[in-house]
Amino acid sequence: MNKETAKKKMLVRLYGASTAIIVIVVFMVFTIASAAGGVNFLKLSNLSTIVNQASFLVILGVGQALVLLTGGIDLSVGALMAFSTVFWGEGLLKSSEQPFLFAALMILLTGAAIGLINGLLITRLNIPPFIATFATMYACRGLGWIYLRNRVLYPLDPAFRTIATGKLFKISKFVVKWPMLIALLFLLAAWYILCKTNVGRKIYFTGSNPVAARFSGINTNRVKVGVYVASGVIAAFAGLMYVARLNACEPGLGTDSNFEAITVALIGGFSMAGGYGNIWGVAGGALVVYTIQAGMNSLQMPSQLQDLISGALIIFAVFINQILANRRMQLENDLRDERAARLEKN
Amino acid sequence: MAENKLLEFRHISKSFPGVKALEDINVDLYKGEVHILVGENGAGKSTLMKVLSGAYEATTGELYVEGKKIEKNSPRISEELGISMIYQELNLVPELSIASNIYLGHELRKGPFVDTAAQEKRANEILSEIGVQIDSRTLVKHLSIGAQQMVEIAKALSRNAKVIVFDEPTSSLTDSEIEELFNIIRLLKKRSVGMFYISHRLEELFVIGDRVTVLRDGRQIKTDVISNMTMDSVIESIAGRKIENLFPHTRKQAGEPMLEICGLTGEKFSNVSMMVRAGEIVGVSGLVGAGRSEVARAAFGVDPYTAGEVRVCGQRLPGNSPARANRLGMCLLPEDRKVEGLALALSIRENIVISSLKAMNPSGIVGQKKEREVVQQSIRDLGIATSSMEKLAKFLSGGTQQKVVVAKWLLSQSKVFIFDEPTRGIDVGAKSSIYQLMDDLVGQGAAILMISSDLTEILGMSDRIYVMSGGSVVGEVDSADANQNDILQMAFSNV
Numbered sequence A: 001m002n003k004e005t006a007k008k009k010m011l012v013r014l015y016g017a018s019t020a021i022i023v024i025v026v027f028m029v030f031t032i033a034s035a036a037g038g039v040n041f042l043k044l045s046n047l048s049t050i051v052n053q054a055s056f057l058v059i060l061g062v063g064q065a066l067v068l069l070t071g072g073i074d075l076s077v078g079a080l081m082a083f084s085t086v087f088w089g090e091g092l093l094k095s096s097e098q099p100f101l102f103a104a105l106m107i108l109l110t111g112a113a114i115g116l117i118n119g120l121l122i123t124r125l126n127i128p129p130f131i132a133t134f135a136t137m138y139a140c141r142g143l144g145w146i147y148l149r150n151r152v153l154y155p156l157d158p159a160f161r162t163i164a165t166g167k168l169f170k171i172s173k174f175v176v177k178w179p180m181l182i183a184l185l186f187l188l189a190a191w192y193i194l195c196k197t198n199v200g201r202k203i204y205f206t207g208s209n210p211v212a213a214r215f216s217g218i219n220t221n222r223v224k225v226g227v228y229v230a231s232g233v234i235a236a237f238a239g240l241m242y243v244a245r246l247n248a249c250e251p252g253l254g255t256d257s258n259f260e261a262i263t264v265a266l267i268g269g270f271s272m273a274g275g276y277g278n279i280w281g282v283a284g285g286a287l288v289v290y291t292i293q294a295g296m297n298s299l300q301m302p303s304q305l306q307d308l309i310s311g312a313l314i315i316f317a318v319f320i321n322q323i324l325a326n327r328r329m330q331l332e333n334d335l336r337d338e339r340a341a342r343l344e345k346n
Numbered sequence B: 001m002a003e004n005k006l007l008e009f010r011h012i013s014k015s016f017p018g019v020k021a022l023e024d025i026n027v028d029l030y031k032g033e034v035h036i037l038v039g040e041n042g043a044g045k046s047t048l049m050k051v052l053s054g055a056y057e058a059t060t061g062e063l064y065v066e067g068k069k070i071e072k073n074s075p076r077i078s079e080e081l082g083i084s085m086i087y088q089e090l091n092l093v094p095e096l097s098i099a100s101n102i103y104l105g106h107e108l109r110k111g112p113f114v115d116t117a118a119q120e121k122r123a124n125e126i127l128s129e130i131g132v133q134i135d136s137r138t139l140v141k142h143l144s145i146g147a148q149q150m151v152e153i154a155k156a157l158s159r160n161a162k163v164i165v166f167d168e169p170t171s172s173l174t175d176s177e178i179e180e181l182f183n184i185i186r187l188l189k190k191r192s193v194g195m196f197y198i199s200h201r202l203e204e205l206f207v208i209g210d211r212v213t214v215l216r217d218g219r220q221i222k223t224d225v226i227s228n229m230t231m232d233s234v235i236e237s238i239a240g241r242k243i244e245n246l247f248p249h250t251r252k253q254a255g256e257p258m259l260e261i262c263g264l265t266g267e268k269f270s271n272v273s274m275m276v277r278a279g280e281i282v283g284v285s286g287l288v289g290a291g292r293s294e295v296a297r298a299a300f301g302v303d304p305y306t307a308g309e310v311r312v313c314g315q316r317l318p319g320n321s322p323a324r325a326n327r328l329g330m331c332l333l334p335e336d337r338k339v340e341g342l343a344l345a346l347s348i349r350e351n352i353v354i355s356s357l358k359a360m361n362p363s364g365i366v367g368q369k370k371e372r373e374v375v376q377q378s379i380r381d382l383g384i385a386t387s388s389m390e391k392l393a394k395f396l397s398g399g400t401q402q403k404v405v406v407a408k409w410l411l412s413q414s415k416v417f418i419f420d421e422p423t424r425g426i427d428v429g430a431k432s433s434i435y436q437l438m439d440d441l442v443g444q445g446a447a448i449l450m451i452s453s454d455l456t457e458i459l460g461m462s463d464r465i466y467v468m469s470g471g472s473v474v475g476e477v478d479s480a481d482a483n484q485n486d487i488l489q490m491a492f493s494n495v
Helices: A003-016 A018-036 A044-069 A077-087 A100-123 A129-148 A158-165 A178-196 A198-208 A210-215 A220-246 A257-267 A281-298 A303-345 B045-053 B075-080 B098-102 B116-129 B145-158 B175-190 B202-208 B231-239 B292-300 B322-327 B337-341 B348-360 B368-382 B398-411 B428-443 B455-461 B484-491
Strands: A167-171 A174-177 B005-016 B019-030 B034-038 B060-065 B083-086 B163-167 B194-198 B211-216 B219-225 B257-266 B269-277 B281-286 B307-312 B330-333 B416-420 B447-451 B464-469 B472-478
Touching (some): A003 A303, A018 A303, A044 A077, A044 A174, A044 A178, A044 A198, A044 A281, A077 A100, A077 A129, A077 A220, A077 A257, A100 A158, A100 A220, A158 A220, A167 A178, A174 A178, A178 A198, A198 A210, A210 B337, A220 A257, A257 A281, A257 A303, A281 A303, B019 B219, B034 B045, B045 B083, B045 B194, B075 B083, B083 B145, B098 B116, B098 B145, B116 B145, B145 B175, B175 B194, B175 B202, B202 B231, B211 B231, B219 B231, B231 B428, B257 B292, B257 B447, B269 B292, B269 B307, B269 B447, B269 B464, B269 B472, B281 B455, B281 B484, B292 B330, B292 B416, B292 B447, B330 B398, B337 B398, B348 B368, B348 B398, B428 B447, B428 B455, B455 B484, B464 B484, B472 B484
Parallel strands (some): B034 B194, B034 B211, B083 B163, B163 B194, B281 B447, B330 B416
Antiparallel strands (some): A167 A174, B005 B019, B211 B219, B257 B269, B257 B307
16 A cells, blocks of 8 residues: 555545544633643533533434434424423423423423424425424424413422433443433444434435436335424433423523534534435534633633634634535545556556 | 648546546547547546646646647636537526526626627627527526527637537427437537537437547547447447346236326416326426426426326315325425435435335434344445445536435335436446336335336337326327327327
8 A cells, every 4th residue: 555545544434533632622622721720620520411412412413413313403492302301391300290291291292292393384375394393493482482471480399300400320420420421322323324214315415406316116205294203302302301401491591502513513513415424413502502611701701702712613623524524525535446457467 | 731720639537536537548639539438426427527627637638639739727827728618517607688697797798887788789790690580689597598698608609619518418408409409419510620529318329429438437439430339339438338228128917007197287287187106117208398397397397387186096186285295105306406305515425225114213203223224235236336425415427416316215205206318417337227226116015117218228118108288188109009209299289
């Protein structure tokens, strides 16, 4: 193997790890900035908190990633979280006589129903995903406020709150909590579906070229409705986690969650154009988004500045991912051709 | 003669990583000459022209324009040297007028403003010089593909082009438009414009060409004046082997009706009825815009129809659902494979298996090992030229892409095939293997409906032929008693 080929192989690997590199850079920046203030950013208890909080974002990001893969977008997730938990929130209360599992199940079903509405608006009425989910976002938020008015439902059943606050075990000072396990399960399930099943193939193909997908006999409408329903259910689950953490159901929940979810998926290497992205990137995206929030909080930066930096970072990450994705495809292709040419020669 | 030499490639080679795209090419072009470049997809024709246009830089070798060596080429420099490219996919802005398109980027000015009146006047002059009678204020979106091509030529002339490169100019033109184009090319010859002309339609060589260069695998196989060549010798040097019989199709025993289209009516066609039996290849001929592809799309369920019905193997299709049609064993090889046939950013493997997922993996879980074996087998069976099954579809040549689409449908166990322009833009070697494949398919009891604008292909491959004109079927003939003239006459009958 010559030097040129070795260099290309290295670049392919490097480009493939762009999200991981962003994570490392962000960690390094905050480690240095915190060290200047005499704080050890990398201490295990701190890392444990970061990973735990990022887990909430992972769940949101997984749902959004599925939608992005088909070339869509789901803006309604934050409002959906609020509405579904507010509507069935009485059943999650400590004072409730029903088991909280019933309310939780209804919340997930509500998420599925709103996802179904999104999917039908998009496929039956041909409303662009951005507009359709934008509208359901407002509708859900409004319904939440109308239903609950100025009340807040609290405190919630402590057994239910375990999903957000429960500890599993400790490795030295790194506390492994329920959210981490749940996020990992979501990632594993999404990875399995996307990479190992017929459904996953159809999702990628539909996003990559919806017209060719239809010509290939894929029921693209069903695929699209499917991902919006999945996104709805996942958002409702995230809603459960958030209210469990907050110990209250209130209609103002998750006003930024839709944007966070999109940011997580974009930094994780998913493309708005659809058909491209690796689900494990979501984990990286979530770490970056949360670290920036937490890191800047600990440095006591104003939240407006946080928004500014998040915006800049999205542009940077999308730019990098886009360019690198194309370069990587080209390089991988060159390497394949070279390998075949070498084999032929021998 | 030397002063008539417009340009010359000397010992041009171009390497991409792992591939030699061009090797020691020596080609020249004289004033008023039509120099035809032929070769299979990936033979290096387009690469050579990209070296000329400055899009690529040659690895070694020299380019001379009017005796002067071009040290460093770029798209801008080549344009200044009077070299114009007219691509298959036209580069016009549909919402602008003909005149604005012609002067796009080179606007005539009056002070700081664009002198629209002067542009329109000058554009009209150029258009009438090449015998086109269209007002230059017309918006490009209202023009036919043929007329748009004329605008491209006018654009080249407005920049005093000395060399014009035509890349498959006739692939989407009707016969009358082709004749018009050839007239303009003859006119340009008189005005000493030199032209490179890339085409897969070999009969055109003998109509319009002066000299021919055959490329194969990046090497120059032959350059000679057209009078020293015959169709057979050209085909042989393109393919690098003798192709005995381009159309291998023999008539099979026809069986039960497999595809029945009864009284289908839609936006661009009305009351269309067609039937294909097992073992039959049925051709659909007609002019561009006769509604052939529209019928195919509606029958397959991609587009809606307002009346009529479609039956596959006796079962009525619900309409508007390609997924259902496919489940009953019907498939459509679309006209535009890049847009309708392939997910370009996915691999050959993912593209080939996409329509067979359920049959291959009934549990819903992809069997990775079996999948690779199946794909490897189709790559071998169809002779798909690739370094790996993981290669992304966008990196394949047109002919190879078409084979991938065919492979996808073969794997899906379809029995009723609609081929829409199956060999457009495909070289003669790949053509002959696709024809062989079609013959094998009907030999195994499949039914094929083939839409094609290439009359030799229609006559060579079909058992029966439907002729469409103006959205209706105007005739049905047995190919044994059909000839090109009859078909053409019918095709024009209802325009």
